[in-house]
Amino acid sequence: MSVPAPLYLSLSAVLFALGTVGVLVRRSALIVFMSVELMLNAVNLTFVTFARLRGGVDGQVLVFFVLVVAAAEVVIGLAIIVNIFRARETVDVDDVDLLRG
């Protein structure tokens, strides 16, 4: 039994929207981070879907790149969050506004 492609793409769109809303409405840096990951993986899903449709491997290769970059980004992002927490006892992104003009 094979699931038709539009369903995958719909799922991907839903995931991306969820991630976007998460980034916009949540104030905890960790949740914002997870939402960003959600958006990245929604994009990964579209890549794989389209790769399958086209019968090539380009999209799948690209997914690997995204995964690697995302992993690196998580490492750095989490390190920053830990440091912010140590310095300011908070991970609320609205409290971190040192560069406000």
Added chain:
Amino acid sequence: MTYAVWIPLLPLLGWVANGVAGGRWGRRGVATVACGTVVAAFAVGLAVLASLSSLPAGARHVEIDLYRWMAAGPITVPMRLLVDPLSAVMVLVVTGVGALIHIYSAGYMADDDAFARYFAYLNLFTASMLTLVLAGNLVVMFIGWEGVGLCSYLLIAFWFTRPAAAAAGVKAFIVTRLGDVGFLLGIFLAFGVFGTADFGVMTRDAAARLPLGGTAATALCLLLFLGACGKSAQLPLYMWLPDAMEGPTPVSALIHAATMVTAGVFMIVRMHAVYLRAPLAMDVVAVTGAVTAIFAAASALVEPDLKRVLAYSTISQLGYMFLAVGVGAWGAGIFHLTSHAFFKALLFLAAGSVMHALGGTTDMRRMGGLARPLPWTAATFGIGALALAGIPPFAGFFSKDQILSAAFHRGDVALWAVGLAAAGLTAVYIVRAFVLTFLTPAGPGPRPDRRGPTTPQREPAAGHAAPHEAPPIMGLPIQALAALTVLGGALGLSFTQPGALDRFLAPVVAAGGPDPAGGGEGTLIAVSVTVALAGVAAGWLIYGTGTLRGSSAAVRAWLSHQFYVEDFFNAVVAAPARGLAWAFDLLDREGVDGAVMSIGRMIGWGGGRLRRVQSGYLRQYAAILLIGVIVLLAYWVSR
């Protein structure tokens, strides 16, 4: 004769030594170095004179090329010194009188804090002046010309904490700079006409290159004369010299009487071959000189300040020198330059001795009766005064008489009459100065004066109780100058043929002077001596015994304002210049600066508004990003 290069070099070394390390070796060391270098330069000058005299008359023109200074296309300017009878005479005057004044200064400035600075400047001045007189072309002369101007400024404003002195220094610098513009343009014109500014070449080629009375010759001579006017304080650029008396008195003697102010006369004699091609310019020189002579003599009549009387007297005597060179009596001009250097330096140093005795007073209304406590000073000042008045047998008589008879013999009877009248006035004002200073009982102090207070207490007063004679280090130079004043007339002592100085200068200015055609010489001398004696008698009757009285307030006002020449300049030149400066200031501040500043203010204001965008809310940034993406997508999709 290359060792002549040591003449300017020695004082220059003295300047470097005292300027760099003058604080280290104490006052005695400073004075020794400064006086020693000038005396040594004088000795070298004597040696140059001796070896010059051993040459045949036609060969007394030695050019010393030190190095090639600049070369541009066809124009080459070597660093060239020129040793000939004219420069030898000038070297001896500058170093001789200069050495005496250096020695005098060691006593006069003994209590000054800036002893080393003073002597460093004085040595630099001497070096510049020697460069000027030894220059082999106009460009090298210009170095010395500007150098002496700089030192004049530095030394007038020597006591720069006194506002009057600082202002006087600036005034001297700016007014002479007006003349220097003319001098510089004259140099350019000389390059244009001759392709060089070398004195030897110009003297040789003047007749060939310049048509007699042509525009080029006239313009060249008048431009150079403008420079001479500024440097030698002739009308209309005279007004810096009376104010220059703010400087120390030996400086007034050296720079503003004996040497620097005569540079203009020397320059014209040096360029005499060119001036001979421009009769009109020579007439201008002669008339300017004669008018200045009588104008300054009249101004000196009512001046209450002893040093300023001498300053006006210097201007007047310089007028005589220009009268001399204007009528082509080059030798007489240099002769009067020399004798004037003797007796005017003498008068200034004696005046300095008076100031020393009185703790710095220069106002003659507060002096009087000083002949008793200061016999030597009174006697030497008297000798200088008689020489200035033109009484035989002092030096001033011979040189002044030579000038007047040259003017008469050339047919300029009007110039001769003006010069004679100025000679009479000269006798009156110098007798007045002598009487007020040394003879009349001391006055009660300055009367209220229309011209406002003259500066009292110029020099550092060291609590002098009673007037006393100056120490020997100051007395001896005065006496030496007095001896020169008595004997100096011998340089030109002759009634029928050219005098010794004239004969010595002959190779340089051979083409120049009018033939003293003899005839009536005795009458002329009798007339000028009579006028001088009459002036002395009048001065004595007015100021000494009070027999002659009466003066008009209007005349007094005219005289004490120097015929309102300076007020005229203030109204016509200075006030419009100030107005223009004010307008430009406004334009610059409000126009140019305003445009730049308002652009800056606009950008600053815009930045202030844009700053609000940077709110610091991460989620707001993300929202803006999202909206942007949506807008882009909408655009693509709808396309």
